[in-house]
Amino acid sequence: MSELLLSAQHLTKRFGGLAAVNDVSVDLFRDRIHAVIGPNGAGKSTLTNLLSGDLPPTSGRITLNGVETAGQSPERISRLGLGRSYQKTNIFLPFTVWDNVRLAAQSSERHSPWNPLRWLGRADQLRAVNQRCERALELAGLTHRGPTVAGTISHGEQRQLEIAMTLATEPTVLLLDEPLAGMGQAEAESMVALLLKLKKNHAMMLVEHDMDAVFALADQLTVMVNGQVIASGTPAQVRADPVVQAAYLGEEHA
Amino acid sequence: MSSPKATLELLPKSMQVLLGTGALALAVFPFVPVEGSAFYLQMLSQMMILAIFAMSLDLLQGVTGMVSLGHAAYFGLAGYALAFLTPADTPISLWWALPASALGAGLAALIIGFFVVRTHGIYFIMVTMAFAQMVFFLFFDNKALGGSDGLYVNFRPDATLFGWTGIDLENKTTFYYFTLAVLVLVYAFLRRLLFSPFGRVLSGIRVNEHRMRAVGYGTFGYKLAAFTLAGSLAGVAGFLWAAQTGYVNPELMGFHMSAHAIMMVILGGMGNFAGAIVGAFAFEYVMHFFKDLTKHWQLLMGGFIVLVVVLAPRGLLGLGERLLGKKEH
Numbered sequence: 157m158s159e160l161l162l163s164a165q166h167l168t169k170r171f172g173g174l175a176a177v178n179d180v181s182v183d184l185f186r187d188r189i190h191a192v193i194g195p196n197g198a199g200k201s202t203l204t205n206l207l208s209g210d211l212p213p214t215s216g217r218i219t220l221n222g223v224e225t226a227g228q229s230p231e232r233i234s235r236l237g238l239g240r241s242y243q244k245t246n247i248f249l250p251f252t253v254w255d256n257v258r259l260a261a262q263s264s265e266r267h268s269p270w271n272p273l274r275w276l277g278r279a280d281q282l283r284a285v286n287q288r289c290e291r292a293l294e295l296a297g298l299t300h301r302g303p304t305v306a307g308t309i310s311h312g313e314q315r316q317l318e319i320a321m322t323l324a325t326e327p328t329v330l331l332l333d334e335p336l337a338g339m340g341q342a343e344a345e346s347m348v349a350l351l352l353k354l355k356k357n358h359a360m361m362l363v364e365h366d367m368d369a370v371f372a373l374a375d376q377l378t379v380m381v382n383g384q385v386i387a388s389g390t391p392a393q394v395r396a397d398p399v400v401q402a403a404y405l406g407e408e409h410a
Numbered sequence: 411m412s413s414p415k416a417t418l419e420l421l422p423k424s425m426q427v428l429l430g431t432g433a434l435a436l437a438v439f440p441f442v443p444v445e446g447s448a449f450y451l452q453m454l455s456q457m458m459i460l461a462i463f464a465m466s467l468d469l470l471q472g473v474t475g476m477v478s479l480g481h482a483a484y485f486g487l488a489g490y491a492l493a494f495l496t497p498a499d500t501p502i503s504l505w506w507a508l509p510a511s512a513l514g515a516g517l518a519a520l521i522i523g524f525f526v527v528r529t530h531g532i533y534f535i536m537v538t539m540a541f542a543q544m545v546f547f548l549f550f551d552n553k554a555l556g557g558s559d560g561l562y563v564n565f566r567p568d569a570t571l572f573g574w575t576g577i578d579l580e581n582k583t584t585f586y587y588f589t590l591a592v593l594v595l596v597y598a599f600l601r602r603l604l605f606s607p608f609g610r611v612l613s614g615i616r617v618n619e620h621r622m623r624a625v626g627y628g629t630f631g632y633k634l635a636a637f638t639l640a641g642s643l644a645g646v647a648g649f650l651w652a653a654q655t656g657y658v659n660p661e662l663m664g665f666h667m668s669a670h671a672i673m674m675v676i677l678g679g680m681g682n683f684a685g686a687i688v689g690a691f692a693f694e695y696v697m698h699f700f701k702d703l704t705k706h707w708q709l710l711m712g713g714f715i716v717l718v719v720v721l722a723p724r725g726l727l728g729l730g731e732r733l734l735g736k737k738e739h
Contacts, residue, residue, distance in 0.1 A: 208624065210624070229623070229628070230623045230624050231623045231624075231626050231627055231628045231629070232628075234623075234624060234625055234626035235626045239625075240624060242621075242624075246618065246620065246621050246624075247618070247621065248614060248617045248618050248621065249617070250617060251614075251617065255610075258610075259610060259614050259622075259625070260625040262607055262610065262611070263622075263625045263626035263627050264626065265607070267607065267611075267627075268631070269608060269611070269631045269632040269634075269635035269636075270635055274606060274607045274608045275602075275603045275606050275608045275609070275639075276599075276602050276603065277606050277607060278605055278606065279605060279606055279607045279609070279610040280605070282607065321621075321625060322625075324625070325625050325626055
């Protein structure tokens, strides 16, 4: 088995009486894609938010690159090597595509807001940042869109920008929340190709509704319903699981 | 489109020329023989000081997206600092009184900021106002701090530098040029800051703070640093104001002062500091104009602001850009 980069054990998140995520454990390994599927409201996005620090878990443990991160702030978790994309496009709409990614790339510089030198230098002349930005844009296939204002590019390109910003911080663990949502056929295919490329050297958790993409990409598959894991294993094992067939796949693949 | 409104950050060439012309006009004004020039020198000095104050607020309001309704507290505190530091019988050295006052205002902003920058939107507005009111009443109700009457600044600061007495701030024209120099310096500094790594993070926070945290920025520290810096720069303005007028009172840190600064920034156009300068001059000019017209000037002032917001949502500078932009095509 390859290297374990993120391990979440017995995560639970309660909102009042509702357990949105209930005793869920996930392991993410380098060079492997772990897909999480489930119907709407199954708790997939909440799980992502727990791992990224957007929400603190009610209970459970998360270890990211050897550091305990449950309940830590999203900025600290990001700096420990986790990058996430959002289901609902979450970019800087008035900025250019280049500036969106450049801003994300700048965050991995050692920075203190109290250092006056950083008040006077020019942001667009940080060479390492520009290189990271260029690389991320190229990976996501957006190089030609650099000077365009992010609010004016197509929905599919905004999804690509989501990924480019996530990559710009050079994370080791990627949490991608429905990267294919709302994409056309051609765009989806190139995104699947990109995800396959990113698999190398990254540990990836993929939340996705597109079953063709999931079965094409996933090494490991976890099925959630009502906040709980009802099955986890290789795609073949999960596909054969009678509980899964009844609860989820059966209905969609009828 | 539902995207947040882009602020005008890069100034078009034509606008830069216009601003340069304005600065030049200020520089040659003392040589222009006009009737009552002493009065106008004082008035322009005050406008320039308010422009520095408005720029310091723009760092929060236009760049970082934090609308502070208590920014006058730091303006006033630095003014009081000068009043307290100046002995009864002799002037104090500018070269340590100015940094000390600005740092004092910055320290107050750091302490208050530590509590307020955790809040967002309407809560931020309310808490900044609440803290400013506390400072206001601390001085207003306290005889030892001057009370409601305020304090006199007996002498303008002494600018003697290593025995060189070339700058005499008691001279109106010299003070005018000194203020102009500070205005230009603060503007150049803030323009530089806007495109620095720090400035880019601040505008990222304005547009989407949530995503900034997700890509690894500790936004609290950035906002606190911006709040502290803005407080110190407001302090520079407040110091100059106290030196210029020779007098401080609690009104300097009052609600009206804070609200006027917000209106100046909106009037001129947010997020590029040039707008704050234009807004401060325009606001003061229109206010004096209406004051001469009627004692109900506030009614006219309100109408004027509403008109600008409706007709020029990006302020006078945004309006100018639109008009100039059309000509260039």
